[in-house]
Each structure stands twice: as C-alpha cells, then as structure tokens.
Amino acid sequence: MMLTIGLYNTYDPKRIHEAHLRAIARAAPVAYAFNFHLALIGFPFEGKDEREIAGEVAENTTIGEGGKYLIKLVESGKFHLLDFPKKGFPSQFGEVVATTSKPSKEKAVKTIEIAEMAVRGKSFIFLIGLGRHGLPKEAFKIAKYHLDITDGKGISLETCTAIGIIPAKIATVMEALKWMKRERR
Template identity: 65%
Template structure:
C-alpha cells in the first residue's frame, strides 16, 4: 500500500499501464477483466485505480488512464468501494487461474 500526491504529469512508468476502474468506461479505453488477466500472465505491469465514495475517481484520472475497466463485465453496476477493492483483484486472479488451467488442458 503506497500513498502518493496526485501526479499532474502522469504516474511514474514503473507502475505500468494505468487502469481506471469505473462502471462507465469510455468506449475507446474500455478493457475487460479477461484482457487484464492476460496482461498479468504475460508479465505486464499495470496499476488499478479505484475511486472512493459516491463521486468516484477525479476526471483527471480518466484522462491519464490508458484503460477503463468495468469489473462487472458490461453490466455497469456500481459497487461500494470496499466491495470493489476486494472484487477486482479476486476476479482478475480467478481469470488468470482459469487461463492457466485451460492452457494446461490443451497441451
């Protein structure tokens, strides 16, 4: 867990690709949980940013983020902050395990 001041010119590159979590992703930036899981399995770095409270993430984050992730797979459901913080990594990790299992079954 690490706190930083808001980076006006972007996040440090060592954090990887910036992914804003939202129930209303921009169509041009939308990424699925499956795509994020595949990125992780390839060893790609990314940072998931979760908004707090009713107002969610600041607009600046959406502009800085390369991707927008709706963890509910297009259902556009608003999750309470604590639920989102738990559900996002669990879903991505579960998909990673499923992808590894499927790849193992195919060989």
C-alpha cells in the first residue's frame, strides 16, 4: 500500500517560483510524519533529479528544518517527479483521488471509505492543486474518486491547510480502524 500527496502544479508550468518551493517544503514534513509519499506533478524542474530538487528546496527554506524531511523522503524512495498525466499515473500510485470541496455525486467518496480501502492494502494518490484555480478539469476526469476532506461540508481549504489535513485525517482514521479491528479479537 502506498499513499501519496500529489502536488499538482497549476501555478506556473514554465518556471519555478518561491510559492512552489514553499509548498514542497511544507508538504515534505507532513508526508514524512504520516508515512506518505510526496509526488510533484508538472513542476518545471527540467533535467533535475529528486536529490537535486531536495537540495535546492533545502537551500531556500527554513521550513521543515531546512528541507531535512524532503531529503529523508528522497533517501527512502518516497519523493517522486511526475509529468502532467495524459491518461493517468503510473500504476504503483494506485487510484487517483481529486481533493475538492465540490465533489461530483458520481465520484464522491468519504474519508472513512478511503481509509478502509487503504487499510485493506489499496494505494492512492491524492491530488492537491497548487495555484489559485485548484485542480484542472482533466485531473477530475482522470480521478476515480473525488474527496471532500470535510466529508460533505463543502468547505474550501487553503492549499497548505489541505496539505496538512488530508494525510493527517486519513492516517488517523486508518489507525482508528486498525485499533477497532484489534479490539474485536
């Protein structure tokens, strides 16, 4: 089972801005803390590998203890660079989940449903739009599920808030499900 925070670049596909670096620096300790992978989708890091990017982020931030957790993700194989998807993502990332405050009725899923599937070993990549306009329409089409992390309240969250809450809530619900299963034995 592999759970991944997928930062989907809708900010600027041509050049890296400080906002990109800050979002990466903020997401890395969250991913590390909750045992998630971190994938950057459509970031313009032409010709650079994961280690070089981690070094660049570490040089430009004090967030996450100066990039320490991004480097740890690289070292553990949990940091990935992906192109914008044409038809989908590599299969190891599992099912695609678009995070949104306005899920379509046909694809809407509750946090507990995701957690139950993850506890049973299913992998997911949670797409979080990085930019004013959130995820593009193509991402919603590719996604098998649409997740409103507020479970039906439809509350739109700021990007960095979502980066923290999505893995924390999913990991917490998964732990509760595992605990309940142990208690029934």
